[in-house]
Amino acid sequence: MRIILRSRTKSIFALLIALFLLSACSEPKQEIHKYSYFTFGTIIQLTIAGVEKELADEAAAELDTKFADMHNDWHAWQPSPVMTLNQQLAKGETATVDEKLLPLLLKAKAFTDISSDTFNPAIGHLLFMWGYQKDEQPIEPPAQLKIDEYLNNIPDLSKLKIDGNQVSSSDNNIQFDLGGFAKGYGIDRAIDHLKSKGITNAIVNAGGDLKVIGQQTDRPWRIGIRHPRKTGSVIGLLDVNDGESVFTSGDYERYFIYEDRRYHHILDPRTGLPATDLTSVTIITEDAALADAAATALFVAGLKDWEKVATQMGINKVMLIDKHGQLYMTAAMQPRMQLVEKDQDIVISRTISDENR
Amino acid sequence: MKIGDKLVLIIGIVLVASLYKQLWFSEGHGDFIQITIDAKEQRLVSLAEDQILKMKGKVGISELEIHNGKIRFKHSPCTNQICVHTGWLEKGGDFAACLPNRIAVEVVANNTLFDSINF
Amino acid sequence: MTTVTLQPTREDMRIAYLAAFAIMIHIFEAAIPSPFPGIKLGLANVITIATLLIFGWRMAAWVSLLRVLVGSLMIGTFLSPTFAMSLSGAVASVLMLGICWKLLGHHIGAVGYSILAAFAHMAGQFMTAYYLFIPHQGLLKLLPVFMTLALVFGLLSGIIASAMIKRVP
Numbered sequence: 001m002r003i004i005l006r007s008r009t010k011s012i013f014a015l016l017i018a019l020f021l022l023s024a025c026s027e028p029k030q031e032i033h034k035y036s037y038f039t040f041g042t043i044i045q046l047t048i049a050g051v052e053k054e055l056a057d058e059a060a061a062e063l064d065t066k067f068a069d070m071h072n073d074w075h076a077w078q079p080s081p082v083m084t085l086n087q088q089l090a091k092g093e094t095a096t097v098d099e100k101l102l103p104l105l106l107k108a109k110a111f112t113d114i115s116s117d118t119f120n121p122a123i124g125h126l127l128f129m130w131g132y133q134k135d136e137q138p139i140e141p142p143a144q145l146k147i148d149e150y151l152n153n154i155p156d157l158s159k160l161k162i163d164g165n166q167v168s169s170s171d172n173n174i175q176f177d178l179g180g181f182a183k184g185y186g187i188d189r190a191i192d193h194l195k196s197k198g199i200t201n202a203i204v205n206a207g208g209d210l211k212v213i214g215q216q217t218d219r220p221w222r223i224g225i226r227h228p229r230k231t232g233s234v235i236g237l238l239d240v241n242d243g244e245s246v247f248t249s250g251d252y253e254r255y256f257i258y259e260d261r262r263y264h265h266i267l268d269p270r271t272g273l274p275a276t277d278l279t280s281v282t283i284i285t286e287d288a289a290l291a292d293a294a295a296t297a298l299f300v301a302g303l304k305d306w307e308k309v310a311t312q313m314g315i316n317k318v319m320l321i322d323k324h325g326q327l328y329m330t331a332a333m334q335p336r337m338q339l340v341e342k343d344q345d346i347v348i349s350r351t352i353s354d355e356n357r
Numbered sequence: 358m359k360i361g362d363k364l365v366l367i368i369g370i371v372l373v374a375s376l377y378k379q380l381w382f383s384e385g386h387g388d389f390i391q392i393t394i395d396a397k398e399q400r401l402v403s404l405a406e407d408q409i410l411k412m413k414g415k416v417g418i419s420e421l422e423i424h425n426g427k428i429r430f431k432h433s434p435c436t437n438q439i440c441v442h443t444g445w446l447e448k449g450g451d452f453a454a455c456l457p458n459r460i461a462v463e464v465v466a467n468n469t470l471f472d473s474i475n476f
Numbered sequence: 477m478t479t480v481t482l483q484p485t486r487e488d489m490r491i492a493y494l495a496a497f498a499i500m501i502h503i504f505e506a507a508i509p510s511p512f513p514g515i516k517l518g519l520a521n522v523i524t525i526a527t528l529l530i531f532g533w534r535m536a537a538w539v540s541l542l543r544v545l546v547g548s549l550m551i552g553t554f555l556s557p558t559f560a561m562s563l564s565g566a567v568a569s570v571l572m573l574g575i576c577w578k579l580l581g582h583h584i585g586a587v588g589y590s591i592l593a594a595f596a597h598m599a600g601q602f603m604t605a606y607y608l609f610i611p612h613q614g615l616l617k618l619l620p621v622f623m624t625l626a627l628v629f630g631l632l633s634g635i636i637a638s639a640m641i642k643r644v645p
Binding site: 362 | 580583584585586587588592595616617619620623624627630631634638
């Protein structure tokens with residue numbers, strides 16, 4: 001009897017162990033690979049999921065080179081194709097641009113067109129005047145005289161003619177600084193490169209602005225949006241879908257204080273001064289270059305004009321925070337944003353279509 | 358009910374209460390920080406121990422302060438001081454960098470709220 | 477040629493009776509729609525606890541594991557995710573009862589053992605759910621709620637079990 005009992009015990013335990021092993025045979029956990037590098041005038045953080053480390057490492061190294069190349073190609077303040085172009089335009093000459101720079105110029109013109117002049121990538125002179133072309137922070141704002149001088153000669157991108165690869169302008173105030181959207185364009189190219197290598201789950205984050213593809217193992221990629229005033233905390237969380245970009249323009253990113261006044265880096269091309277209404281603008285849209293330009297444009301447009309500019313630029317997911325901390329969202333943004341403080345008062349804008357574009 | 362039963366019940370209630378506290382009211386405190394210097398050198402440091410880390414970067418020495426499970430750039434040789442303005446980092450995914458000095462700090466936690474931060 | 481006869485002992489019979497009773501409750505419970513998916517009262521554990529206190533841990537373990545095995549065969553969830561959940565819960569609670577029984581014996585009664593078993597049961601199931609099916613951080617937020625339910629249900633079935641034991645001569 002004893003023996004029978006034991007064998008019964010054994011066989012059932014064997015069965016149980018077998019079942020456990022069977023049920024444990026699920027897919028091994030995918031690893032997340034993270035990289036960060038200093039290039040492109042900022043820090044790039046790359047997150048890759050769902051592939052072997054070797055492939056991720058290889059892609060990360062290639063992107064590092066790509067970003068460095070883009071930075072060198074597009075930098076307005078060191079010898080580069082952009083600097084050459086600026087010099088030729090200032091002299092009123094017709095410039096020949098290569099196929100790497102041309103798409104950026106076309107986008108620059110198109111974005112300016114639809115932004116009602118709230119986005120202007122030709123204000124190199126103004127940025128230089130403020131000292132934002134350098135890595136270091138400016139010490140004091142430019143003299144009023146200089147601002148007035150700028151206001152009399154606001155560069156007008158509609159005077160730029162692009163004919164094939166020939167670029168000319170009747171306005172010699174045009175000085176490109178592509179910093180306003182080159183980051184977005186670069187992120188788009190980086191994502192394209194990852195896809196071409198068979199990587200389908202990744203985040204490319206350049207200095208806080210990002211685009212995602214795929215998802216984190218078994219859930220969407222989740223992004224924290226930094227609080228514009230409470231340092232070190234997030235205001236909300238966002239699940240980002242495949243192919244979406246999330247861009248934020250905030251007055252807290254770069255600023256300096258001069259005689260007790262705070263001056264930040266988002267300049268209104270129409271006034272020559274930092275835009276004053278808002279503290280941050282967050283945008284979700286697929287095209288990262290557009291997202292980059294639109295985040296700046298809406299910040300500059302302010303409370304009065306942002307809805308108009310967003311509609312023109314084809315952006316329907318927007319969150320704004322004004323200088324009193326009041327939140328504004330479009331109807332399409334609201335269900336996406338999980339605020340950390342749940343009972344915040346939000347102004348919902350319904351003038352912008354709910355539909356996904 | 359025996360005294361033992363009552364004890365089990367009390368311990369059970371305390372256990373459940375502490376679970377609420379742990380999982381609902383402490384939002385994934387970071388376990389480690391990953392420090393990247395000039396994109397090449399990476400190191401992992403625990404947030405458990407209060408200390409000051411001196412990191413040599415491209416333009417000088419940045420001082421990182423770890424205190425109560427949080428970290429911040431205390432001093433940095435850069436002129437713009439963005440890293441210092443960023444303040445304390447504590448939750449998984451929190452991130453700060455000193456661009457001129459090429460030092461980046463990211464909190465790495467098991468229980469992270471987000472995968473990347475937008476700012 | 478030798479014939480091996482599986483002569484059931486009295487103990488085997490007892491296990492069978494108790495397990496059958498537990499299975500009945502198990503199936504009955506499975507038929508009741510639950511307000512929360514995957515959350516059940518766990519009344520079948522009443523039998524496990526009563527068995528533990530009357531006949532000891534070995535019997536209780538048999539009853540509990542047989543209940544999961546046969547119960548799932550009868551409902552048709554054998555080897556399904558539900559079964560993996562059920563089994564991991566049962567194994568965890570049986571182990572918990574085993575350790576506590578060895579250490580504390582009759583110092584705790586039905587209510588205490590029932591709460592301990594319910595905790596272990598829930599924790600085991602939760603771990604299975606988390607590691608095998610949905611390793612999502614968000615699930616962790618639900619753990620305190622599940623454990624609260626485990627505490628309440630454990631307490632309830634403990635009270636029922638202790639009432640039942642009193643009626644056993």
